[in-house]
Amino acid sequence: MTKPPQSPPAPAANAMWGGRFTAGPDAIMQAINASIGFDRRLYAQDIQGSRAHAAMLAATGILTNKDAEAIGEGLLTVLSEIEAGTFRFRADLEDIHMNVEARLKELIGEPAGRLHTARSRNDQVAVDFRLWVRDQCDAAITGIEGLMRAFLAQADAGADWVMPGFTHLQTAQPVTWGHHMLAYVEMLSRDRSRFADARARMNECPLGAAALAGTSFPIDRHATAAALGFARPTANSLDSVSDRDFALEFLSAAGICAMHLSRFAEELVIWSSAQFRFVRLSDRWTTGSSIMPQKKNPDAAELLRAKLGRILGATVALFTVMKGLPLTYSKDMQEDKEQVFDAADTLMLALAAMTGMVGDMTANRDSLAAAAASGFSTATDLADWLVRALGLPFREAHHVTGTLVARAEALGIDLPGLTLAQMQAVHPGITEGVFTVLGVDNSVASRTSYGGTAPSQVRRQIARWKEVLA
Numbered sequence: 171m172t173k174p175p176q177s178p179p180a181p182a183a184n185a186m187w188g189g190r191f192t193a194g195p196d197a198i199m200q201a202i203n204a205s206i207g208f209d210r211r212l213y214a215q216d217i218q219g220s221r222a223h224a225a226m227l228a229a230t231g232i233l234t235n236k237d238a239e240a241i242g243e244g245l246l247t248v249l250s251e252i253e254a255g256t257f258r259f260r261a262d263l264e265d266i267h268m269n270v271e272a273r274l275k276e277l278i279g280e281p282a283g284r285l286h287t288a289r290s291r292n293d294q295v296a297v298d299f300r301l302w303v304r305d306q307c308d309a310a311i312t313g314i315e316g317l318m319r320a321f322l323a324q325a326d327a328g329a330d331w332v333m334p335g336f337t338h339l340q341t342a343q344p345v346t347w348g349h350h351m352l353a354y355v356e357m358l359s360r361d362r363s364r365f366a367d368a369r370a371r372m373n374e375c376p377l378g379a380a381a382l383a384g385t386s387f388p389i390d391r392h393a394t395a396a397a398l399g400f401a402r403p404t405a406n407s408l409d410s411v412s413d414r415d416f417a418l419e420f421l422s423a424a425g426i427c428a429m430h431l432s433r434f435a436e437e438l439v440i441w442s443s444a445q446f447r448f449v450r451l452s453d454r455w456t457t458g459s460s461i462m463p464q465k466k467n468p469d470a471a472e473l474l475r476a477k478l479g480r481i482l483g484a485t486v487a488l489f490t491v492m493k494g495l496p497l498t499y500s501k502d503m504q505e506d507k508e509q510v511f512d513a514a515d516t517l518m519l520a521l522a523a524m525t526g527m528v529g530d531m532t533a534n535r536d537s538l539a540a541a542a543a544s545g546f547s548t549a550t551d552l553a554d555w556l557v558r559a560l561g562l563p564f565r566e567a568h569h570v571t572g573t574l575v576a577r578a579e580a581l582g583i584d585l586p587g588l589t590l591a592q593m594q595a596v597h598p599g600i601t602e603g604v605f606t607v608l609g610v611d612n613s614v615a616s617r618t619s620y621g622g623t624a625p626s627q628v629r630r631q632i633a634r635w636k637e638v639l640a
């Protein structure tokens with residue numbers, strides 16, 4: 171039988187806020203309340219925010235320069251201790267904010283207690299977390315651009331290689347490899363702009379909102395906003411401490427991006443199979459089977475296909491935390507960080523893995539070409555020819571072509587295998603000229619509409635993207 175958890179005797183009251191308490195928290199209370207196990211990841215942002223705050227307090231005459239300098243220096247010592255791994259994080263100090271401040275007190279004594287003037291942990295955590303998420307937007311943008319370059323290089327190498335284009339995963343029309351690769355460049359560029367937009371929107375500084383109402387001290391919020399690289403301070407103190415939209419936007423952008431990665435991952439799984447052989451994945455991104463010696467499994471692609479699940483899970487979790495919370499701060503919001511940390515880590519790893527895989531993969535030009543020519547892929551070209559050369563209405567051309575496809579299928583051949591006589595038996599007007607449109611190279615070369623799959627169009631887009639990503 172499992173014993174219920176036993177609480178050891180309660181420790182002394184908290185040194186930071188324990189003035190009205192006679193006893194410390196229950197051990198289980200401490201376990202559920204403490205966030206230091208994960209929010210220690212915010213140490214750099216916490217120290218950065220505190221240094222900006224202290225400098226502003228001195229500039230406005232709220233603190234003496236001497237105290238502010240001692241605080242600023244002391245915080246740098248704390249930073250170096252954390253980075254050296256010598257800092258002792260304490261769960262009884264709950265979170266990163268109080269851990270840092272308590273150590274500052276040990277280092278510099280009394281002035282440490284003046285740092286928290288005109289500030290609350292509510293605006294402190296809001297600014298720390300925003301700074302962190304803002305950095306992650308930048309990291310996501312960098313990662314996405316790397317992946318865009320990998321796709322672009324693939325497009326450049328095979329701008330005119332033909333492959334089947336699919337709808338319903340059924341052969342539809344021949345397209346070019348370059349065109350398919352560039353489709354992902356387009357998706358990723360939207361992902362990139364989503365992170366850029368989210369970054370611009372979150373780039374307002376909540377520091378100085380204090381607990382929720384602002385402060386009676388003559389602080390300069392514009393100064394701290396500028397010092398921390400924000401465009402401006404947030405305009406409503408209540409909103410400042412209760413808003414987590416920026417985290418939700420990050421998660422949403424991450425989810426859409428991961429969805430795109432998942433779609434290409436699925437294509438890789440299909441394309442690398444023995445049945446397709448469109449691409450060969452390098453040994454660096456595949457694994458073997460312990461029983462089947464011939465196997466080369468696309469594990470990285472499979473895992474990438476799955477990663478969206480984690481990110482979506484985090485997104486749903488944070489939406490659920492935030493929904494229905496009355497203004498302003500509630501402790502529920504402490505649950506924001508682990509979700510975002512995990513989603514960000516997942517996205518960065520996924521982008522790096524996909525970039526490596528795309529860079530390493532080799533397209534099998536012959537298999538692509540053979541597949542492009544099969545499955546009556548040029549049937550639309552034939553129908554279009556009937557419209558253009560014979561003046562048939564498209565619906566009739568569609569019907570004639572369908573009949574020809576059925577004939578070819580019955581004979582076990584593809585459209586270019588039919589003789590002129592066999593075609594004329596279906597429609598007497600058909601001439602020799604039809605054969606010019608039945609080949610896949612002609613087919614793709616003819617699709618010159620803007621954004622179409624013709625190599626000429628693809629090369630134009632490649633040139634544009636090279637400029638954008640230069």
Ligand code: ARG
Pocket residue numbers: 205209264265291292295499501503504505
């Ligand atoms: N650890 C807390 C969090 O992550 C910091 C803010 C605490 N504020 C408070 N009023 N208890 O949300």
